[in-house]
Amino acid sequence: MASDRDVFQAPKGTRDVLPPDSSRWMEVIGAFAGRAELYGFGLVMTPIFEHYEVFARLGQSTDVVSKEMYDFVDKAGRRLALRPEGTAGTVRAYAQHRPTPPWKVWYCAPNFRYEAPQEGRYRQHWQLGAEAIGSDDPQIDIEMIDFLDGFYRSLGLRQVKLLINSMGDAETRQRYVAVLLDYWLSNAATLGDEMPRAQLNPLRILDSKRPDWQVIIAAAPKLGDYLSDASAAQFDAVQAGLRSVDVAFEVAPRLVRGFDYYTATVFEFQGLALGGAQNALGGGGRYDKLSAEMGGPQAPAIGFGSGIERLLLACDAEAVLPQSTSSTDVFVIDAIGEPDVAKLLHEIRGGDVRADRSYGSKNLKKQWAAASRSGARFGVMYGEREWAEGNVVVKDLSTAQQIEVARLQVVQWLRDHLK
RNA sequence: GUGGCUGUAGCUCAGUCCGGUAGAGCAUCGCGUUGUGGUCGCGAGGGCCGCGGGUUCAAGUCCCGUCAGUCACCCCA
Known part of the structure; x- marks a missing residue:
C-alpha cells in the first residue's frame, strides 16, 4: 500500500472481517x-x-x-x-x-x-x-x-x-508410547537431530509430513494393536454407532x-x-x-x-454458501425533502421489512442509483405529486415497473409482495 | 523459528529480465436526463511503485536491510 506509511495495519496474522x-x-x-x-x-x-x-x-x-x-x-x-x-x-x-x-x-x-x-x-x-x-x-x-x-x-x-x-x-497409551519410543531410537539415523522431539512426544512423529520419514512412519507399530479389551470394545461401539x-x-x-x-x-x-x-x-x-x-x-x-x-x-x-447478494429489501427515495420519510422508514422497519435510504441531500438520479446498488427488490419514492394525493411510488427494481400505492397501505403492500 | 516466492490506484493485475520521470480493467465521481437506477457513450479524480538505506547523471526496475502476504517444514483450526 502506497499511502499506508502513516496507517496502522492489523497485527501480523490477524484480519478484519467486513461486510458483506x-x-x-x-x-x-x-x-x-x-x-x-x-x-x-x-x-x-x-x-x-x-x-x-x-x-x-x-x-x-x-x-x-x-x-x-x-x-x-x-x-x-x-x-x-x-x-x-x-x-x-x-x-x-x-x-x-x-x-x-x-x-x-x-x-x-x-x-x-x-x-x-x-x-x-x-x-x-x-x-x-x-x-x-x-x-x-x-x-x-x-x-x-x-x-x-x-x-x-x-x-x-x-x-x-x-x-x-x-x-x-492411560495404560494402553503408556505401553504403546514405550514401544514407539524404542522404535524411533532404532531409527535414530533417519530422525537425525529431531530425535529430542521424538523423545519428548513419540506420538507426534506419527503424523509428520516429512517425505524422508514416511518409510519408517509407515512401518511403525500401530496403536490399534495395543488397545486393551475395554478400549477396543469402546472403539468398536463408536464405529458401529457411526x-x-x-x-x-x-x-x-x-x-x-x-x-x-x-x-x-x-x-x-x-x-x-x-x-x-x-x-x-x-x-x-x-x-x-x-x-x-x-x-x-x-x-x-x-x-x-x-x-x-x-x-x-x-x-x-x-463453491457453496454463496455470499448473499442483498442486505435490504426496500430502498426509500425522498424526492421532496419531506421529514415524514423518516417516519415511513420507521414504519416499514417496524413491519419487519429491511429498508434503507440515502443520506444527505442527493438528487433523484443518485438516490435511484443507490437503490439499485443496494440490491433492494423495491424502491419506494416519496414524490410531490403522489404525496399530494396520499400515495407513494413503488418500483420493482428488477422489472422497472412502477405503481402508486396508498401511503397508509404501503407497509402492508410491501409485506405482501416480499413473501 | 527455518527456507522459497511475492508486494505498483479502493480491488485484480501489466510494466522489473535489458534503469530514462506511471498503465489497463473493475469500482468511485461527473456529464448525456428538468421526477427514475441497473445497459450504453463521453469525461474526471485517485499512486513518495510496502518502508528504509545503497549504487547511478538518473531507480517501480539493480544491491542490502526491514515489514507484510504467501508456500513448504514445524504445528494445527
Missing part, C-alpha cells in the same frame, strides 16, 4: 447454533484469557503451550494467557461451577496462537466448538461426531473426510492429534477441497482425565473445535 463477507460468518455461526440446539447443547461463554496454568495443563510437550502462547503479566502481577483453544477454559468452568453431568455446551470464540501465519492459519482464529463433560458413554462420542458431520453437510460441503482413531486408555447413523468414516491408525490430553476416541475432519497443508477443518476427541487434572471432579468428556476461517475457505473451494 461478515454476513457469511453470521450464517455459519447461526447454522452451528441451530444445530447445537437440535442436539441439546447450551451456549457457554468463558473468558478470553485465563490463568496461565489453565492452559499449561494442555501439556508442556504441545507446541501450543511451549512456544505459541500469548501470555502476559497483568498490573497486579498475575500470569495470564490468551486462550489458545476452547477445551481448557470450558473444563475449568465445569470444575469451578460443577453443573450436573452430562454438561453439553457449545461455543463460538476466538483463539490466539503465536505462530507463522499463512492462508488458513492465523494468530487469531475463530472456532466453533462443543464439549460434553461427565459421561464416558460411547453414544455421546457418536452424537458429537454426527453433530459436526451434519453441520458440514448442512452448509453444502461434500468433500469432507472423517478420520477416527482410538488413543486407548454406521448406524450413516456417518462415513475412515480409521486412521496414525491419527494422534495435537494435544496431550486426548484419550480413547480422536477424530478429525479434513477438507479435501482445501489446498496445502492446512486441510484440517475440525477435530477433537475424548479427554477423560482433564477435569481431574484441573482440580475438578473425575469427569470423562469429549469435545471438538472447528475453525471458521478454514470452513469458509472450504466453502469457497466447493
